[in-house]
Amino acid sequence: MMSSNLEAASSERLxxxxxxxxxxxxxxVGIGALGTAAIQSSGATTVMTIGFVNAGIISLAQAATIIYxxxxxxxxxxxxxxxxxxxxNSVSTSVIFSAFAGLGAFLSxxxxxxxxxxxxxxxxxxxxLFVGLELMSGSMETFAALDGVKTFLAGIGNPILLVLxxxxxxxxxxxxxxxxxxxxxxxVTGLIDINQGIYLTMGSNIGSCxxxxxxxxxxxxxxxRTALIHLLFNCSGVVIFMLAAGGLGWFDVSYGNLFGRLxxxxxxxxxxxFHTFFNTVTVAIMLPLTGSLVKLVKRMIPERAVAPDTEFSxxxxxxxxxxxxxxxxxxVKREILRMAGIALENVDRSLEMASQLxxxxxxxFDRDERQLNFINRELIGFVVRLSSRSGLxxxxxxxxxxxxxxxxxxxxxxxxxxxxxxxATALADSGQQFSDxxxxxxxxxxxxxxQLYEFAMDAYQNESLDSLxxxxxxEEEIDDYTKRMEEGHISRMEKGICTPTVGAxxxxxxxxxxxxxxxxxNIAKSIRSLKGGKA
Numbered sequence: 001m002m003s004s005n006l007e008a009a010s011s012e013r014l015x016x017x018x019x020x021x022x023x024x025x026x027x028x029v030g031i032g033a034l035g036t037a038a039i040q041s042s043g044a045t046t047v048m049t050i051g052f053v054n055a056g057i058i059s060l061a062q063a064a065t066i067i068y069x070x071x072x073x074x075x076x077x078x079x080x081x082x083x084x085x086x087x088x089n090s091v092s093t094s095v096i097f098s099a100f101a102g103l104g105a106f107l108s109x110x111x112x113x114x115x116x117x118x119x120x121x122x123x124x125x126x127x128x129l130f131v132g133l134e135l136m137s138g139s140m141e142t143f144a145a146l147d148g149v150k151t152f153l154a155g156i157g158n159p160i161l162l163v164l165x166x167x168x169x170x171x172x173x174x175x176x177x178x179x180x181x182x183x184x185x186x187x188v189t190g191l192i193d194i195n196q197g198i199y200l201t202m203g204s205n206i207g208s209c210x211x212x213x214x215x216x217x218x219x220x221x222x223x224x225r226t227a228l229i230h231l232l233f234n235c236s237g238v239v240i241f242m243l244a245a246g247g248l249g250w251f252d253v254s255y256g257n258l259f260g261r262l263x264x265x266x267x268x269x270x271x272x273x274f275h276t277f278f279n280t281v282t283v284a285i286m287l288p289l290t291g292s293l294v295k296l297v298k299r300m301i302p303e304r305a306v307a308p309d310t311e312f313s314x315x316x317x318x319x320x321x322x323x324x325x326x327x328x329x330x331x332v333k334r335e336i337l338r339m340a341g342i343a344l345e346n347v348d349r350s351l352e353m354a355s356q357l358x359x360x361x362x363x364x365f366d367r368d369e370r371q372l373n374f375i376n377r378e379l380i381g382f383v384v385r386l387s388s389r390s391g392l393x394x395x396x397x398x399x400x401x402x403x404x405x406x407x408x409x410x411x412x413x414x415x416x417x418x419x420x421x422x423x424a425t426a427l428a429d430s431g432q433q434f435s436d437x438x439x440x441x442x443x444x445x446x447x448x449x450x451q452l453y454e455f456a457m458d459a460y461q462n463e464s465l466d467s468l469x470x471x472x473x474x475e476e477e478i479d480d481y482t483k484r485m486e487e488g489h490i491s492r493m494e495k496g497i498c499t500p501t502v503g504a505x506x507x508x509x510x511x512x513x514x515x516x517x518x519x520x521x522n523i524a525k526s527i528r529s530l531k532g533g534k535a
Contacts, residue, residue, distance in 0.1 A: 002125025005118050005390075025065045025287055032069020042074035042176065043211040044323045046230055050215045051320040051331075054223040060294045063226045067212075067233060068283040071205070075276040077177040078201075081129075081184050082272035101127025114394040159199045159245065163238060166203020176208035180275060187267045194256035197271045202241060202278065205234045215320045223320075225297045232293060237282030312374040317382055325389040329396045332383060336406055337461060339375045340523070342368050343413040344453050347516060348446065350420035354509055355442045357428045365421060372414040379407055395530060402526045406460075409519040416512040416519075423505040423512075432502050435492060441485050445513055448478050452517055456524035463527045471524045478517040482510040 036045045049066045052058045058066075100123040107120025156162060170179040180201050187197040209231040216227025241255075248254060259270040286293070316335045321328035346368050349361045386392075387400050427433060434442070452474040459467035486507055493503045 005121030028065025029069035032066035033073040036073025045070040048324040078272040082268040162199035163203035166200035167207040170204040170207025171210040176204040179204040350417040354424040459524040
């Protein structure tokens with residue numbers, strides 16, 4: 001509850017944050033850490049990163065640094081949980097935070113504003129987290145008093161076995177944060193000592209990779225490589241710290257001793273601080289080795305030849321993106337812009353065929369028309385699934401509600417281009433062609449459509465009202481120009497310059513071009529709903 005509402009509240013910032021991914025390693029780490037801290041889920045950040053790599057938006061090296069940062073960001077949860085375990089005879093912080101649950105529930109149920117409902121969800125989730133910790137800790141105190149339990153847990157002292165137990169349990173529950181929280185509660189209630197908790201926590205880092213591995217297995221080669229980077233990175237950290245523990249053992253020192261001296265009397269803080277220290281030091285060691293790690297995974301998972309024309313796929317979105325709805329929304333927009341670019345290429349080809357009766361690009365045209373139909377079908381399905389997810393802000397939901405029409409508008413542009421190709425084919429079959437004047441008018445019309453496209457797509461992409469105003473002006477120019485085209489062609493027919501057959505095809509072409517312009521401007525006008533109805 002807390003995670004999904006945090007995503008909704010920070011959706012715009014989250015999208016801007018991940019759009020800044022670059023080759024700067026420290027920036028990548030910062031993005032991963034801040035993004036994970038914001039949504040309280042390293043799994044969601046990692047899966048989202050895999051989706052970006054699969055779409056070709058970021059490189060493997062960029063993905064690696066974001067994953068490093070996610071491992072640091074996830075330690076915030078342990079720090080919050082440790083804070084909630086303070087208390088005693090005085091007023092406990094868990095009691096204070098638990099009061100948030102009631103306030104949050106009240107806001108979620110009775111508030112009419114979506115922003116207030118989202119805030120309520122955050123407060124309720126945050127409060128319930130501590131209610132759960134209180135219940136878990138209270139139950140464990142009774143459990144810890146049993147002699148059989150003490151004997152059993154005391155016998156699990158082998159660090160490697162503890163790491164494996166932590167990894168297996170985390171893989172089952174698919175959340176390192178939950179596993180770390182359980183380990184914290186067990187340490188505080190005396191079920192296990194601090195060293196056992198430390199090794200369980202180290203194991204949870206390995207187990208957390210299962211989410212990335214599952215996501216990577218269902219995606220492309222680079223997505224699999226990203227999942228492997230995550231696994232190798234986390235395993236490397238555990239190996240480094242296990243070897244260091246062996247070295248400390250020669251001096252009769254353990255991690256528990258060290259952190260016990262640093263934070264005496266607070267076992268929950270000792271474990272939380274070790275968790276942060278472990279992930280931060282692992283990042284510091286692995287960051288300079290990122291290039292070598294990327295080369296290694298490329299050798300381990302080589303490129304595979306892709307069969308031609310299993311060709312059609314969504315480039316910027318995949319099912320993994322559903323784990324982070326706010327970012328998925330921005331990726332939907334990128335997919336629609338890509339779709340619009342394909343449609344414009346087909347408009348250009350259709351006008352070229354009609355003007356020059358050159359059908360050498362017909363195969364490419366047919367391929368892209370099939371591709372538009374594929375994207376139309378698959379993207380609408382993705383948007384349906386995305387719309388049902390929690391974690392979306394009010395603006396994102398407003399945008400998605402208009403997305404179906406945007407996709408349909410682009411698909412119709414492709415259909416009208418297909419109509420123009422049919423007119424060109426009919427003209428070629430009749431053995432006739434357009435006059436030089438008609439060909440010139442078509443070239444001018446093509447230039448106007450390109451101008452409209454540029455401003456319409458800029459308005460749509462950047463929510464620019466200035467670009468929308470300019471697009472409206474050009475769209476009116478196209479309306480006027482197509483009318484003049486029709487009038488000029490009727491005049492040429494009356495003079496006997498053009499035949500009725502040629503005239504009919506030309507009039508249909510101008511009419512379809514006007515409709516193409518209408519659908520372009522419709523896409524641009526869709527930003528009005530995001531701007532509060534302003535034009």
